[in-house]
Amino acid sequence: MNQKQWEQFEALYTELQLQPVDERQRFVARLKIDDEVKELLLASLDETDKSEQFFDSLRGVADEILNEKALEYERPPETIGAYKIAHKIGRGGFSSVYLATRDNDFSHRIAVKILHRGLEGSSALNRFYSERRILAALNHPSIASLYDGGITDDGRPYLFMEYIDGVHIDIYCATNNLSLEERLRKFLQICETIGYAHRNLVIHRDIKPSNILVDNSGRVKLLDFGIAKLLDDSDIEADLHETKLGTRVMTPMFSSPEQIRAETITTSSDVYQLGLLLYRMLTGAFPFSRKSTNRFDLEQSILQDDPILPTSQEKTAGYIEPAALRGDLEHIIMMALEKDPPRRYGTVAELAEDIQRYLDGHPVKAVKPTMGYRSSRFLKRNKSWAIPTLAMIVILAGSVISLFYQSQLIRQERDNALVLEQQAREEVAKSEKLSEYLIDLFSVNDPTQGG
Incomplete structure (x- = not known):
């Protein structure tokens, strides 16, 4: 316009x-x-x-x-270099992604990302080249690889990338009916990948199910660094410029509160989005009420409303029974979804560590530690031997108590016997004295005796 x-x-x-x-x-x-x-x-x-x-x-x-x-009038080139465009497989706000094959060899497929026509002089072009720079710097088995890039004959930049034949992570979990542990293991793979990006000073900023695929081998693949951010001053200035123009680039449903408020974005924003992703993978639901499809209402709900507890959601086919999420796991999710960044996990590694501690039965950071809580985690973690051992301790304790009680009874009976024996002796002594007295008495008054 x-x-x-x-x-x-x-x-x-x-x-x-x-x-x-x-x-x-x-x-x-x-x-x-x-x-x-x-x-x-x-x-x-x-x-x-x-x-x-x-x-x-x-x-x-x-x-x-x-x-x-x-x-409506967008048409990709029929060929780019040695690759022939097959069909569109994805579309974003600034670019579209196409499947391409080399010389009609369908066994050799790549994904081609092309900037939309008419955006060559906009901030979208800067983002496109930023994505190319970021992908070139990242080398990880769970991040779609960048092969090459260039300019089409009609002047639009493109990227040749690894083609991932996969399924969105939430759909994969549901259609394969993964167990709770299997879903958490997949989530840990995602955390490790995001953590790798953070260690290379890259914030993804658009973590959502459609940007995480699971390929045929079961490996997760992180896609679309189109709005990713490098942690340097130039990117911060670009963000501030776009905020002033009112062109915030984000997916509203999977945006962090600070993204909606157009504040400075840190790795904590990715932690929040990972919390949303985990919520979705486990429940198939969204943690905020969507009374309308209006973007403003959705953003206000994210900013003001408390997230719906996972255990309060209805059971959805293909997802985990909400009651199974009660306790530590629910605390972990809710800590990741804190609106105030300092109240969340400090890093993705801390979030992943708490998930691992949950899987191992250890106390988690998201729950305030108490003696009772730590004891319950210990018993859960070591139930294979702790329960039999505890049973033996109870039996031994019962035996000790029983023996003590029996010894007390025996001691009491012995004391009673001693008392009775003493009483008997006293009675015998009394009888003997009485006998002696009577004998003496009769001896004194016997008429047959005397002078």
Whole structure:
């Protein structure tokens, strides 16, 4: 949209707000103006009164509409170098991805990413070259490889990349009915890959199921570094420039609060998105209520609402029973989804470590440590021998108590016997004294004795 069209839109938008709500659609329909301006006015009706920041993001809406119209006439080259374009396999806001084969050899396939026509002089071009630079610096088995790049005959940049014949991670988990442990093992692979990117000063910023495939061998593959960020000053300045223009590039449903607020993005944003991804892999659901498809409502829910507990979700076919997530795992997910970055895991490695500790039955960082909690984790971790040992201890303790009780009874009976014996002796002594007394008495009064 050129400057003249934008000025026309702003003037008409102001006038549109003065119309009765039920008359606004007809007001726009009667206008004899450029189709692109009219389409943007109609789109604005759904956003009106939603946010005082409407104009800040409206340029992004305009770009999306214009991109859609441009793509209606988009045609990729039939060939690029030795590769023949087969068909489209993906599309983003600034580029499309095609499957290509070498000299009709379908066993040799690559993915070709081509910038959309008309964006050669925009910030999208800078992002395209940034992605090329990032991919060239990354060498990891779970990151789609970059083979080459260049310019098409009609002047558009392209990238030759590894073609991944795979399935989105959440769909893979559901269709293969993976167990809880199997899903967590896959998630640890993803964490290791993101951690590798972070160690190379790259923040992905767009971690979502559609950007993580599982190939035929079962390995996860991380895709699309199109909005990834290098941790240097030039990228920060570029982000600030785009924020001022209202062209934030992100996937709203999988955006961190700081992305929505257009704040400085750090590795903590990837930790948050990994929390969203894990939530999705386990429940098949989204942690925020989506009462409407409106982007503003979704963003406000992410910023203001508490995430829905995984155990509060309904059971979805192919996903884990929510009740099985109660306890440590739910605490881990909720810690990753904290709105305040300092309250999340400090690094992806810390998140992965807590998942591993959960799998091993150790206490996790997300739960406040107490003696009872640590004891329960110990018993769970060592139940193969701890339970029999505990049973033996209980039996031994019972035996000791029983022996002690029996000894007490024996001692009591012995004491009672001694008392009775003493009483018997005393009675015998009394009897003997009485006998002696009677004998003496009768001896004194015997008439047969005397002088």
